[in-house]
Amino acid sequence: MTLKLGVIGTGAIGQEHIRRCSYVLQGAKVVAVSDINLKGAAEAVKRLGLEAEVLSDGEQVINSSNVDALIVTSWDPTHEAFVLAAIAAGKPVFCEKPLAITAEGCKRIVDAEIAYGRRLVQVGFMRPYDQGYQALKKVIDSGEIGQPLMLHCAHRNPAVDESYSTDMAITNTLIHELSVLRWLLNEDFVSAQVIFPRATAHTHAKLRDPQIVLLETVKGVRIDVEIFVNCKYGYDIQTEVVGESGIASLPEPSSVLLRSNAKRSHNILTDWKDRFIDAYDTELQDFINGVIKGELTGPSAWDGYAASTAADACVKAQNTSGPVSISLPPRPAFYER
């Protein structure tokens, strides 16, 4: 069976996902697209060599009888409505993060999905599909390092422009740690605190950079995440898990060892798009396979809601001097793995 996909939002990310589904992955084909910018959507269809309709809006794509499942890569504030509409139409939907721009919005999606009775939503949190994170989780789950007690993490980016503001360090950047660390530890967060070190000279008035977010989990695991979006030197993700009997760290991406100019060195990536590039393929293939098989197992609407709730607390903590409580209702049985 070839899954017929409708893509809502044909900007950079949407085009990348279209490319993947059309030319890399198995079992799907893009049959309809839409975008606020219809002309751009048409040009994208042409450039990508698709045999796909350009429809006038996302609802048209969702409700097209020719479309089996949706990919939502539109402007963030529109995600919630499109996902709810997909659920209303009973169609599976892969929604790029954020699932919704508020925790309440995520909760509305959760409630709608539970009411529907079957999982329809997969959120675009790709890191659990990364081979490095999978290897790390395997070590933790094996018990080889004992119970995790502390995590030391970093999310560093060379530079951002003037449109990137302090809160985006949480909503755009930390959101990936807020999702993958829940998956890694199989735990929820109970509090968040944000610490602002002295700022780098390489930032701008609307952005306090770097930041350190301190998280606590239900079982008392303590996590520190350094977020530094103007670090200059590269795009660098670090996750170190300190357990009772050992430490396991996320692998560095594989790279040539060079001896040159009195240094032995490995390259560090500079573009965020390269860091988890294989994981985007894997998450979408997992969505396609799941839809065809009739069972989605990737990051769920609940995972989106949990990450969003944590993100809200972190943004609040940016303006609070101590820890901010994160309270999440118990995970519904509907979302038990």
Place this chain on the structure above:
Amino acid sequence: MTLKLGVIGTGAIGQEHIRRCSYVLQGAKVVAVSDINLKGAAEAVKRLGLEAEVLSDGEQVINSSNVDALIVTSWDPTHEAFVLAAIAAGKPVFCEKPLAITAEGCKRIVDAEIAYGRRLVQVGFMRPYDQGYQALKKVIDSGEIGQPLMLHCAHRNPAVDESYSTDMAITNTLIHELSVLRWLLNEDFVSAQVIFPRATAHTHAKLRDPQIVLLETVKGVRIDVEIFVNCKYGYDIQTEVVGESGIASLPEPSSVLLRSNAKRSHNILTDWKDRFIDAYDTELQDFINGVIKGELTGPSAWDGYAASTAADACVKAQNTSGPVSISLPPRPAFYER
């Protein structure tokens, strides 16, 4: 267009390639198979969930009007005949190494392909498709380390059984270095010498292990390759390129950094099948794409012939005290890249 593939040989490697073409890669489907063991072929078709005919022999597959292109994964001595038959039928053929079991056999294939007038053959040398080797070649081609002068390589395997004999270190193991190093340096070899260190206790009467092969290229680059197939500790491939101004080494596979039991360590693979696992996908997709596009660009019959000629010299050198000359005719314009 969906390329209709016929697979000749449904043993372990054949089944893996069938799995790839059917469930991982784009643009192809397996429509016919054959194997010496017809019952095994039928079971494989069933287990792999194929809609494919089981034909009584390779020629039937090659000549089936339903088959566009061939994959040859049969018993090594049968490769030459199948490839020649595919060329005679004017059909593209991906042939697992060895292209033929003698250099003369490879030459017959080269002559047949040139006579046909268009490239039809791709040999299953996967290392040029490995991301690590590609990154290494990119550094060399950039000129960053200057002209390569020496290569220090190693091909190590934990253990082999009693059926593995001294010459197989060349024909089965070194053959991969003989192909990828030509590609890496864009050069041919002019001589080979084999040195036998004291043997490991962990070998058997019919296998001198380890061995060191010394190769010289046209431009005078000197290469040493340690082949150690009972090394015990892991499956480990090393390629270090010493240039006029620096050194570049093949990346280690990415792995978790573990601190445990008074060691900081990374895992080393133990199964050869894991080391270049992604490259098998990439080489087959490149074959499929090339056939659909009408132009094969992967390792050619000439590359198979050159590697085979070099391998013959290495086997001879195992029984000679000094260097053995490797002479290859000039590469025909037909094979210019």
Place this chain on the structure above:
Amino acid sequence: MTLKLGVIGTGAIGQEHIRRCSYVLQGAKVVAVSDINLKGAAEAVKRLGLEAEVLSDGEQVINSSNVDALIVTSWDPTHEAFVLAAIAAGKPVFCEKPLAITAEGCKRIVDAEIAYGRRLVQVGFMRPYDQGYQALKKVIDSGEIGQPLMLHCAHRNPAVDESYSTDMAITNTLIHELSVLRWLLNEDFVSAQVIFPRATAHTHAKLRDPQIVLLETVKGVRIDVEIFVNCKYGYDIQTEVVGESGIASLPEPSSVLLRSNAKRSHNILTDWKDRFIDAYDTELQDFINGVIKGELTGPSAWDGYAASTAADACVKAQNTSGPVSISLPPRPAFYER
């Protein structure tokens, strides 16, 4: 000139320093010792092959006309009195940490030294003499990574016994970070906060382990130090300095690279005595040279006082939910470097 040393306290550390001064370093000789346990002191003198008097108490050693300078390696609570007595006698004194068991005690020593008019005291903070820390400071001071913004540190030990209590994580363990980080950044701390992750199963009732100490400096640099004294896997010190344009980390001790049992690994030390073993030699030689030259430049009584003040705040922070202020008077001109 050969400096004639008196050593007060001939336990394990005292004997090690005696060994160094007698057989490794230049320019000094131990001429008198004392210890609460006179019999032990006599045996130590014999075992170490010294020509030294065993005097009945520390004051006797300090006031002996044959002694030029003192080394204090006695029971911690006695350090203050011996150092004050050495200052009163106008004799240089190398005092193992802690300078005194209270910040007030350290302040009394500072005041006495200033009153004396010339530096007489060097505190046994050895890390600034470690080649790794010196290399790290050199990188920071060069400006290569820009202004330091954050430090991520860890002080890990395999196991401690039942006598090691929660506060000792500060007074015995973190005290080294409290001194070396001031030296590394050339800054003082302004606040400390202690976070307790879930405890390891491998601790005991009187010890909360691990702990995370968060420090803030005058310029706003934020430091996190993980203290984990039952970490099981090894003795491991980590210091990572995140600057505006790069990151510099304390070197790992040099070790053999081993490929064995499907791992490529380096050993991690297990005994704290090995980690900075060369630095003990260097700090004592620096003391000896400084006394002979007439100018001490190593860690001063003020450094001891500053570290002690910070330590007090950290111990208080262990029992406080938020940050605890660290206030240190301005450094007297007497201690300007």
Place this chain on the structure above:
Amino acid sequence: MTLKLGVIGTGAIGQEHIRRCSYVLQGAKVVAVSDINLKGAAEAVKRLGLEAEVLSDGEQVINSSNVDALIVTSWDPTHEAFVLAAIAAGKPVFCEKPLAITAEGCKRIVDAEIAYGRRLVQVGFMRPYDQGYQALKKVIDSGEIGQPLMLHCAHRNPAVDESYSTDMAITNTLIHELSVLRWLLNEDFVSAQVIFPRATAHTHAKLRDPQIVLLETVKGVRIDVEIFVNCKYGYDIQTEVVGESGIASLPEPSSVLLRSNAKRSHNILTDWKDRFIDAYDTELQDFINGVIKGELTGPSAWDGYAASTAADACVKAQNTSGPVSISLPPRPAFYER
């Protein structure tokens, strides 16, 4: 006891050894020096702050009643005569490499020392005193990697001037591998072969660079040593020991890990004097201690003779197309360790 040393040759190396013996090491003092350039010798004495006589020639130093032991750091061709004279005077002598400029010269020294009846000679092969080499030997001797079968080594230097000729790659550079590898494996060499890769552009008419020396030991261990004295990128020593069950490699010198400019890197040394700098201290202290104790245990005249014999074969092999035999008489019981 303070050993009274006479130093013959006050050039750069001589001054460094004088500095060590006077200001770093224990138990010795330089009381007399000589040099072809008497004025330079006098200036050196003054600059180094010695209370030492400047004598008119090496014989005077050797025969001075005030001198207990000798350090020979004069022009290479004069070493043999000074060492023989020291033996004739019954005085211990530390001789910088080369012990003599011919194997026959080394043999004359061996014969003289055996005739004397007690070891008097230590040769300045410092690598066995290097902590890295000691750690490597410890791993090998433990049996952890099984019997060594192959060694892959490299001795790389950034650049040499026009006075450095092809044979000096053996006599000045490889000589260190020829001595330390005998110590590491506790074996002698039986043959040497030299291979010349294509030359680097960064060499001159009188120097073929790089070179690869292939050595074989009595037990059949095969060793390849890459010698590349204009490698540009740094001063880099590599020693990899491949055993029956694992591989152990010489540690890289400890260095800061830097993340900067899209690279994670460690510095590589550029000056040969820095690479084994601690080993020079250790070897001289071992000589001093050995003389005082009455038993020298460092690299012996026999070790100098064995290395010289191997070096002669390597120089011959530079001009021979195949292997050159290395024959060494059996080691006299006099030199049994």
